[in-house]
Amino acid sequence: MTEQEQALKVLRDQIDSIDQQIHRLLNERAKCAQQVAEVKQKYQGEQDAVFYRPEREAQVLRRVMERNEGPLPDKEVARLFREIMSVCLALEKPMRVAFLGPEGTFTQQAALKHFGHSADSAPMNTLDQVFREVEAGAAHYGVVPIENSTEGMATHTLDLFKRFNLRICGELELPIHHHLLVKDSAEPVIKRIYAHQESFAQCRSWLEAHYPDVEHCFVNSNGEGAKRASEDPQSAAIAGEMAVELYQLDVLERNIEDQPDNSTRFLILSNQEVGPSGDDKTSILMCARDKPGALYSLLEPFHRHGISLTRIETRPAGQGGWSYMFYIDFEGHADEPAVQKVLEELESSSVELKLLGSYPKAVL
Structure with a gap:
């Protein structure tokens, strides 16, 4: 053996030993995931057990990034852990995720980024079908685009939130390269x-x-x-x-998009409510009549209670006496006292208020 070969052998032996430890720990984690499933089924019932908890996943990924000491970048380590969690979740209960198909779309790419490659991704022909599939329980979750950094809001998605009674349980942002x-x-x-x-x-x-x-x-x-x-x-x-x-x-x-930092934000649809993760957003739909000061009366409670808006979009309501529909994203969770006060005030002053969901801010 040359001196170089000897040095490489020592390092490769170390890598083999580390790989064995990683492998053992991965299987230990998988066994814990199976036990979690058994506990949930015992106390929640096999039909009602909720296996995917977005707030718990967000907390785990944030801790992964906080404790990372390198040389691997924070987000790359978090992506590795997301795949580990995806595999372990599949042991508890395989997740079926609906997206706008066919295969090969950016929406599928977003679904894989958020749920990992162990989720069963199911292509749908239209966004309407994605909403219907989740509302009917045929898919556990759905992934839909909500806004693009170049072209703005996906208005068709907003309109579908009016028609369907679904919750937003997560979000993610995906760089878009055409x-x-x-x-x-x-x-x-x-x-x-x-x-x-x-x-x-x-x-x-x-x-x-x-x-x-x-x-x-x-x-x-x-x-x-x-x-x-x-x-x-x-x-x-x-x-x-x-x-x-x-x-x-x-x-x-390659990369023929006009804006090199082009990105799209996606929302995760479900039938479940999500608990606080510690760093959350809330989305609502409001319908209000066209009258002087209508927009001010909607926004003033947020200012008074110190809640930051992250997005507001106006759309024609298109029915009855409603004149405008407002889609609003803001920081905070619906369980927080300040947010509850704002929602109560808005509900009393608007034609209709629809809480679309509170969910963790995107980690990746």
Whole structure:
């Protein structure tokens, strides 16, 4: 053995020993997860037992990042632990998560980021189906986009919150990088481009500069667009990295989004209420009549009770005597006294108030 080989052998032996310890501890953690499931089923009942607790997961991930000493970055360590929790949760009860399909969409990528790869992700044809699947109990959770940093709020999602009685139990933010994908990059002849209308909007300037005369074909999702491009050699699709391998496409151009820091915020839908995690947000829908000072009367209680708003969006209510619908995100949990006072005041002064949920702020 050379001196280098001897030094490497010592380090590799150490790695093997550490791997054995990690493996043993992982199995010990998995056994604890199984025991947690048994306790929940015993005291909550097999049908009513709640296995996924968003507030508990957020607390665990925050502690992981707080105690991390490197050299691994905080968020990378947290992602490793999320996958560990995903595997252990699957031992307790496999989670079925609905998302806007087909496979290869950014919404699926968001679902995997939030729940880990051990969750059973189920593609739906429309956002309406995602809401229906969760409300009916056919899926435990749903993942839907709510706003993009370039194009603003996903208004269709807001409208669906009016129609369905679901709770928001989590959120996450996903960096969005759009690629121009083709079946064969050797000699591409592009006569049409498939994408969701939001993706066209987020890549508007780039497309005008490079493909000003090519037909834009709107589809329900970028996954569907990628699938069509894989079957049409004279077309291209705008989609993310997941679609490249899934539909065996070539990347003609990378990162064609107009804003390099483009990102989308997603919400997690469920039928369950979420307890306080220590760092939470609350979302509400309010309908109010069109009268002088209407907006001020809605916002004033937040100022008086020292609660910070993180988002407010106005939409036409579109029914009865209601004139406007307000979607509001703010800091705090509905169980906190200050938040309870604000909600009581708003409920007494509005046509209708709908609490969409309190949930942990995004950790990753």
